[in-house]
Structure formats: structure tokens, C-alpha cells
Amino acid sequence: MSLRIVVCVKYVPDATGDRHFAEDLTTDRDAVDGLLSELDEYAVEQALQIAEDADDAEITVLTVGPEDAKDALRKALSMGADKAVHVEDDDLHGTDVVGTSLVLAKAVEHVGYDLVVCGMASTDGTMGVLPALLAERLGVPQATLLSEVSVEDGKVTGRRDGDAATEQLEAALPAVVSVTDLSGEARYPSFKGIMAAKKKPVESLDLSDLGIEADEVGLEGAWTKVEDATPRPPRTAGTIVKDEGEGGKQLAEFLAGQKFI
Amino acid sequence: MAEVLVYVDHVDGSVRKPTLELLTIARRIGEPVAVHLGAGADTAAPVLAEYGAVKVLTADAPEFADYLVVPKVDALEAAVAAVSPAAVLVPSSADGKEIAARLAVRIGSGIITDAVDVEAGDEGPVATQSVFAAAFTTKSRVSKGTPVITVKPNSAAPEAAQAAGTVEQLAVTFGDKATGTKVTSRTPRESTGRPELTEAAIVVSGGRGVNGAENFPVIEALADSLGAAVGASRAAVDAGWYPHTNQVGQTGKQVSPQLYIAAGISGAIQHRAGMQTSKTIVAVNKDSEAPIFDLVDYGVVGDLFQVLPQLTEEVKARKG
Numbered sequence: 110m111s112l113r114i115v116v117c118v119k120y121v122p123d124a125t126g127d128r129h130f131a132e133d134l135t136t137d138r139d140a141v142d143g144l145l146s147e148l149d150e151y152a153v154e155q156a157l158q159i160a161e162d163a164d165d166a167e168i169t170v171l172t173v174g175p176e177d178a179k180d181a182l183r184k185a186l187s188m189g190a191d192k193a194v195h196v197e198d199d200d201l202h203g204t205d206v207v208g209t210s211l212v213l214a215k216a217v218e219h220v221g222y223d224l225v226v227c228g229m230a231s232t233d234g235t236m237g238v239l240p241a242l243l244a245e246r247l248g249v250p251q252a253t254l255l256s257e258v259s260v261e262d263g264k265v266t267g268r269r270d271g272d273a274a275t276e277q278l279e280a281a282l283p284a285v286v287s288v289t290d291l292s293g294e295a296r297y298p299s300f301k302g303i304m305a306a307k308k309k310p311v312e313s314l315d316l317s318d319l320g321i322e323a324d325e326v327g328l329e330g331a332w333t334k335v336e337d338a339t340p341r342p343p344r345t346a347g348t349i350v351k352d353e354g355e356g357g358k359q360l361a362e363f364l365a366g367q368k369f370i
Numbered sequence: 371m372a373e374v375l376v377y378v379d380h381v382d383g384s385v386r387k388p389t390l391e392l393l394t395i396a397r398r399i400g401e402p403v404a405v406h407l408g409a410g411a412d413t414a415a416p417v418l419a420e421y422g423a424v425k426v427l428t429a430d431a432p433e434f435a436d437y438l439v440v441p442k443v444d445a446l447e448a449a450v451a452a453v454s455p456a457a458v459l460v461p462s463s464a465d466g467k468e469i470a471a472r473l474a475v476r477i478g479s480g481i482i483t484d485a486v487d488v489e490a491g492d493e494g495p496v497a498t499q500s501v502f503a504a505a506f507t508t509k510s511r512v513s514k515g516t517p518v519i520t521v522k523p524n525s526a527a528p529e530a531a532q533a534a535g536t537v538e539q540l541a542v543t544f545g546d547k548a549t550g551t552k553v554t555s556r557t558p559r560e561s562t563g564r565p566e567l568t569e570a571a572i573v574v575s576g577g578r579g580v581n582g583a584e585n586f587p588v589i590e591a592l593a594d595s596l597g598a599a600v601g602a603s604r605a606a607v608d609a610g611w612y613p614h615t616n617q618v619g620q621t622g623k624q625v626s627p628q629l630y631i632a633a634g635i636s637g638a639i640q641h642r643a644g645m646q647t648s649k650t651i652v653a654v655n656k657d658s659e660a661p662i663f664d665l666v667d668y669g670v671v672g673d674l675f676q677v678l679p680q681l682t683e684e685v686k687a688r689k690g
């Protein structure tokens with residue numbers, strides 16, 4: 110029987126760009142080019158490797174986001190995913206992580222799954238909680254923050270690099286996993302992969318397809334409210350000295366003045 | 371006065387510093403009630419009381435260690451039902467964030483992660499976060515349900531404030547999902563004798579300029595003289611000079627110490643994302659054009675192999 114893998118990816122503003130908030134205190138997506146979150150590339154890669162090791166597997170890449178988010182799906186398809194699902198709806202604007210987990214859970218159930226693979230965090234919000242939220246909503250085990258992952262005999266196993274310990278985890282499918290940037294370099298799409306991606310199916314869904322009411326998501330439906338966003342004041346220019354033999358001593362003097370020594 | 375649940379991060383009852391910071395923060399919002407899960411509550415309770423816990427709810431069961439996060443979510447859910455708190459505060463560790471997230475969905479609440487400060491507000495606690503590689507500071511609150519907030523280490527100085535610390539057993543019934551993810555083995559991270567990177571008050575990091583694993587002792591010696599943790603940039607980690615567990619940056623650890631010393635690090639945006647909330651930033655780099663110098667409170671343009679040993683000697687001499 111085919112192993113159904115769903116990879117959740119996010120289209121994020123490029124971290125090397127000058128990121129801003131829009132007037133409604135949501136992320137200003139027009140200010141900076143978007144791309145597939147770097148940490149999600151590791152998820153796509155692990156999904157591809159799991160699929161290669163399985164007798165028969167199908168990878169669906171899933172995203173929730175505006176029209177441009179299709180770029181993230183195309184990238185994942187060109188890496189080798191089989192098909193894509195794009196949840197897009199004007200009412201989703203301003204949805205927070207709890208709302209996003211609701212949408213993703215409904216979409217994952219709509220697609221059908223044995224294994225959901227996520228990156229460890231997005232490179233914009235960097236919360237790192239979406240995989241756990243998704244597992245909670247789906248009512249399936251989570252095996253998260255894995256640096257090594259394998260699927261065999263209806264079980265997922267992997268190594269979790271936690272804060273204080275390294276743990277070996279084991280969970281029965283269906284399950285949600287997230288993988289870290291230690292899981293292995295993501296492959297570059299080949300020219301053939303890029304050409305093939307253009308022909309792969311991308312299904313578009315809106316909230317009504319998923320049975321979600323508009324007031325459950327979006328800025329109004331959000332479980333959290335950003336009240337204020339202030340650009341960090343430019344740092345007052347620091348003291349910069351050139352080392353002419355006494356640089357270490359001068360630095361010690363500064364640190365002593367700041368009571369660090 | 372409203373009660374505030376504080377999830378206790380500990381190793382066999384030895385309470386980790388971020389929990390003491392949380393108790394200090396919780397007192398601004400209400401009366402801290404600590405939730406201690408697993409072994410060692412007898413050891414932990416007096417410490418939690420010393421830092422202001424009016425009550426310590428405890429539960430111990432093999433499930434807490436044998437399965438990943440969900441049993442702890444079950445327990446915290448029981449604590450919320452028992453106390454009806456004004457907020458739930460959890461340390462921003464990997465486990466802490468996942469426990470907080472699942473709890474939030476269970477109790478129909480919003481979640482804020484990685485707060486660097488929490489204050490009382492008219493409509494509930496207001497959390498300060500540092501976002502987009504610290505280019506923005508936001509103030510947010512949870513607008514639905516009981517606020518669940520995870521707080522980064524070093525967000526407050528722990529202040530002792532003796533309270534009753536009455537120990538009470540928390541009755542926990544594990545749901546059928548609690549045993550879904552089995553922890554088949556656990557290897558505690560090998561101790562270097564240095565502070566944990568994300569919790570350290572001072573971090574000394576090395577980058578490309580360190581130019582080889584064999585040179586990292588220069589960074590370690592300075593760190594040891596200051597009682598600091600050692601960090602590394604992605605370039606240094608990718609080159610295999612230092613373990614990934616010490617990587618500071620967007621795809622590594624986010625640190626927010628009182629003092630951050632960057633040696634031989636140019637300061638790419640990905641690195642800045644991991645350290646820009648540090649209170650005081652110092653850099654040593656040969657290249658006077660390195661972007662890291664835009665961030666510093668004090669910078670030395672020079673060879674780290676000259677500057678760092680001199681600084682280390684000076685620190686040792688001053689500390690006597």
C-alpha cells in the first residue's frame with residue numbers, strides 16, 4: 110500500500126531582505142521577495158528520502174498562503190514532490206499559528222496521510238510550534254526536531270536533539286514529524302525536475318472546501334493580537350578601536366567599566 | 371489575586387535558571403503556582419518557594435520520562451483546570467514550546483512564544499518579542515482564552531521572594547494519546563563544564579576567522595576566564611570546527627545574553643538573527659568593514675589571535 114506523505118511548507122519573506130510590518134501589523138509581504146522557507150527544504154528532502162526507501166510512496170506538498178506562495182510549492186515540486194495543494198483565501202490574511210494549524214490539519218485530512226513532515230520552524234516567525242499544534246489537532250503522535258528519521262513497518266523512528274539530551278523516538282503511523290537542519294543537505298532541483306514540476310498538479314482549496322468558517326481564522330479570528338511593532342532604534346554607534354598592541358587590554362577596560370569583569 | 375502557572379524546567383529536581391526567571395516575571399501578573407512534573411519535587415519545592423511560588427503542584431509518573439511531551443500536556447491541562455490561572459508561563463525550550471503549544475489548543479487559547487519580557491496589562495499580560503532578526507520589537511497579547519506564553523532565558527534577573535510553597539499533589543489522568551511517542555533512549559548531553567548556551571549570561575563565539583578546529587581553544591580560554599558559554603557561527607560549524615549544538619544563528623540557537631563577544635565573525639544576517647537581542651555586543655575582527663561592527667557597543671579591529679589571549683590574561687589578572 111502506498112505511503113502517503115504530506116510535507117507542510119511555508120512561503121516566507123527573504124530573511125536577507127529588509128522585513129517590515131504592514132499597517133495592520135501583519136507581515137508586509139510586498140516589501141521583500143518571498144521564497145520557500147530554508148528550513149522547509151530539509152523537510153522536503155527527508156520526505157524524498159523516505160519515499161525513495163519505501164516500496165511505493167506519494168508526496169504531496171501543502172502550503173497555506175497568498176497567490177505567490179505557489180512559488181514555494183513549485184520549488185518543492187521541482188525537488189521531486191509529486192503534487193501540491195495550495196490553500197488560499199482572502200479571509201486567511203492575518204491568521205496566527207493556532208489558526209494556521211487548524212487550516213493545515215483540515216487540509217492534511219482532506220489530502221489523506223500516513224506521515225506529515227514539517228521543518229523545525231519557519232524562518233520568519235521562528236516559533237517552532239506548528240508541528241506540535243498539528244499533531245495535537247490531528248490526534249496523532251509527534252516525533253519532532255529529528256536530525257535522523259526513518260520509516261519502517263508502519264513506524265517512524267528518529268533522533269531528537271533536545272536542549273539537554275539526545276533522545277531516540279519511536280511512534281506508530283500516522284504521525285507528524287519535524288526535521289532539523291542537521292537532517293541532511295537539501296538537494297538542488299535539476300533542470301529536469303524544474304521542467305517536470307510545471308506539469309505536476311496543484312490543487313487549490315479555499316476555506317469553504319475545508320469546512321472552516323471565516324471567523325475561525327484571519328486577523329479578526331486570531332488567538333493573539335499584535336498591539337504594537339516598533340523598528341528597533343538604530344544602535345548608538347559603538348566605540349571601535351584599532352588594535353595597535355593594546356586591543357585586548359582596551360577591551361578588558363571596557364568590560365570592566367560595564368561590570369562584566 | 372490571580373494565580374499564574376509556571377511550568378518548572380528541571381533535571382531530577384534541580385531547577386534550571388529560566389524557571390526562576392519565570393517565577394520573578396509571574397509575580398508581576400499574579401501569584402506564581404509552580405507545576406513540577408517528574409522526580410525530585412522534594413528538592414525543587416524549597417527553591418521554588420524561595421523565588422515566590424505560593425504553591426507547588428507536583429505529579430510523578432514514569433510516563434513523563436518515557437514518552438514525548440504529551441503526558442506533560444495532560445498534567446498541565448489538569449493544573450489549569452484545578453487553578454483557573456490568569457496565565458500559563460513556560461520556558462522557551464524545545465520541549466517547553468511544544469508543551470505550551472499543545473496545551474493552548476487543548477484549552478482553546480492563543481500562544482505567544484519567545485517573549486523577552488512580560489508585563490501586566492489592562493486586558494491581560496502583554497508580551498514583548500523581538501522579531502525579524504531583532505529589527506522590530508512587538509508587543510502582543512493573547513486575545514482568546516487563558517494566555518499561554520513561553521519566555522526566553524535571560525528575560526529577567528531572578529529575584530528571591532520567599533513564599534509559602536505549599537506542596538500539593540496534582541491528580542493527572544493520562545489520555546490515550548499520552549503514550550503515542552515513545553522515548554526509547556535518552557543520552558544527556560555531555561557536560562563541558564560551561565554554562566548552557568541559551569541560558570548563559572555571557573557568550574563568546576568564534577567564526578570563520580578562527581580558521582580551524584585546532585584554534586578554538588583560544589575562544590574557549592576566553593570563555594572560561596569569563597565563565598561564559600562558547601558559540602560558533604554557521605561557517606565555523608559547517609567547516610566542522612565546532613559542534614552544531616553550539617551554533618548561534620537562524621538555523622542554530624537563539625541567544626540573548628548580557629554580553630556577546632563575536633570573534634572572527636563577519637555578522638551575516640543569519641548569524642545576527644541568533645544574537646541580536648544580546649544586551650551588550652562586542653566584536654573582534656580583522657576586517658574593519660565587517661557588518662558585525664554595525665551592531666557593536668565595542669569593537670576591536672585586529673587579529674583575534676593577538677587580542678583574545680591578551681584579553682583572557684587581563685580578565686584572569688583582574689579576577690585575581
